[in-house]
Amino acid sequence: MTVVVVFAILGLLFLAMIIYLAKGSIVRTKDLGLLSSELRPVDVGAFCNLISGSEQEYLRQHLPPHEFRTIHRERMGAAVEYVHWAAANAAILIQLAEAARRQQDESVKQAGEKLMESALRLRLYALQLLPRLYLSMMIPAISPETAALADTYDNMGRQVTILSCLEFPTHGMASALRS
Amino acid sequence: MLFASYYLWIAPHVLLAIFAVCLFRRGLQRQLPIFSSYVVFECIQFTALFIISRHSPFPRVTYRGVLVVGAGISSILELGVIYELANELLFSRSSMAPILRRTFRATLAVLVLGAAIGAGAFSDISFGRVTNLFQAVDFSSNLIEAGMVLALFVFARMSKVSWRNWIAGIALGLGVSACINLVSAALRAGLGKSAFVAVDITQMASFHVSVVIWLISLFLADPTPAFPDAHVKVSDLELWDQQLRRMVQR
Numbered sequence: 001m002t003v004v005v006v007f008a009i010l011g012l013l014f015l016a017m018i019i020y021l022a023k024g025s026i027v028r029t030k031d032l033g034l035l036s037s038e039l040r041p042v043d044v045g046a047f048c049n050l051i052s053g054s055e056q057e058y059l060r061q062h063l064p065p066h067e068f069r070t071i072h073r074e075r076m077g078a079a080v081e082y083v084h085w086a087a088a089n090a091a092i093l094i095q096l097a098e099a100a101r102r103q104q105d106e107s108v109k110q111a112g113e114k115l116m117e118s119a120l121r122l123r124l125y126a127l128q129l130l131p132r133l134y135l136s137m138m139i140p141a142i143s144p145e146t147a148a149l150a151d152t153y154d155n156m157g158r159q160v161t162i163l164s165c166l167e168f169p170t171h172g173m174a175s176a177l178r179s
Numbered sequence: 180m181l182f183a184s185y186y187l188w189i190a191p192h193v194l195l196a197i198f199a200v201c202l203f204r205r206g207l208q209r210q211l212p213i214f215s216s217y218v219v220f221e222c223i224q225f226t227a228l229f230i231i232s233r234h235s236p237f238p239r240v241t242y243r244g245v246l247v248v249g250a251g252i253s254s255i256l257e258l259g260v261i262y263e264l265a266n267e268l269l270f271s272r273s274s275m276a277p278i279l280r281r282t283f284r285a286t287l288a289v290l291v292l293g294a295a296i297g298a299g300a301f302s303d304i305s306f307g308r309v310t311n312l313f314q315a316v317d318f319s320s321n322l323i324e325a326g327m328v329l330a331l332f333v334f335a336r337m338s339k340v341s342w343r344n345w346i347a348g349i350a351l352g353l354g355v356s357a358c359i360n361l362v363s364a365a366l367r368a369g370l371g372k373s374a375f376v377a378v379d380i381t382q383m384a385s386f387h388v389s390v391v392i393w394l395i396s397l398f399l400a401d402p403t404p405a406f407p408d409a410h411v412k413v414s415d416l417e418l419w420d421q422q423l424r425r426m427v428q429r
Contacts, residue, residue, distance in 0.1 A: 001369055008362045021336050124338065
């Protein structure tokens with residue numbers, strides 16, 4: 001009987017989640033002008049500083065362990081916020097790319113395809129990075145300087161840099177992206 | 180009760196036939212060929228079962244055989260439809276498809292394991308071997324479908340990729356039907372023979388709901404995205420793309 005209850009609850013849970021998620025997929029704001037106002041500015045310099053391995057090492061050497069842990073947590077917390085913004089900005093670019101892909105002009109379509117590819121990649125990178133940042137926040141010994149993580153950080157750093165350089169015609173996206 | 184049973188058996192298939200006609204007339208079968216095959220198969224299966232049920236005396240064995248074989252084929256096609264939707268939504272859009280495929284396969288493996296556990300726990304829930312097989316197939320396929328559709332919606336939400344409305348409607352219809360069927364299959368296993376009729380009616384009603392969702396979504400116009408500027412230049416898009424590419428490439 002326990003198995004029955006488990007699967008029945010699982011089914012209801014799945015149903016509720018599917019309806020909730022589908023609502024978001026079907027009804028979606030398409031006015032990119034409005035979306036541009038949702039862009040969050042990202043201070044690339046500050047982000048790079050937060051995730052810098054040398055900075056972290058410097059702090060580790062010059063601060064008492066307890067203080068270092070506290071400061072490291074705060075730094076990683078701030079980095080998480082930056083990554084959230086970068087992911088949100090990528091989501092907006094995905095919608096821009098989708099709009100471009102549906103245009104009649106072949107060249108605009110192709111440019112939209114390329115933009116979609118890159119923005120999707122950026123968003124997935126950002127989402128992969130978040131749990132690592134949280135982990136580093138909890139366990140400072142897990143240094144963001146490990147090879148794979150450093151690469152991802154580096155990518156993210158460049159991603160955010162580029163996002164801050166994006167220029168969006170007539171909607172002031174570029175200034176919204178810059179801090 | 181008899182009227183309700185007949186209505187829930189016949190009406191969704193009539194609506195499905197109408198849906199199939201609309202689908203083919205608009206040429207949408209080219210976008211989702213497996214789904215189109217599934218729709219056609221469901222219509223054929225219903226016709227065959229309806230004709231068999233009209234025979235007197237009622238050929239119980241033949242009817243059950245057709246039902247079980249049909250359920251198996253339907254389940255395979257439905258899984259194909261989910262793969263097709265995943266392909267349409269994610270795999271065809273990104274060079275990251277291999278990563279997404281792997282994640283999708285891992286989800287499938289977990290669901291298959293869950294289905295195996297559930298089907299094992301629910302064995303011997305009815306009186307006949309064929310019926311037992313049908314219940315196991317029914318339960319397993321519904322669990323896998325519901326889980327995969329949910330995974331699909333989660334991926335879509337995470338990546339913020341939007342679906343064309345009719346395709347999202349198809350996924351929603353499949354998901355709703357699979358979830359309700361999963362709950363009812365579990366209850367059938369728990370409550371035994373006494374719940375068989377109620378469960379059958381619930382499952383037919385869920386199919387009805389999903390066909391209505393498909394029909395509605397077919398007539399929902401896809402909102403034309405408002406492009407931010409009528410004079411957007413290709414060079415702007417290319418610039419954004421080059422910059423994004425540079426930052427994600429090693």
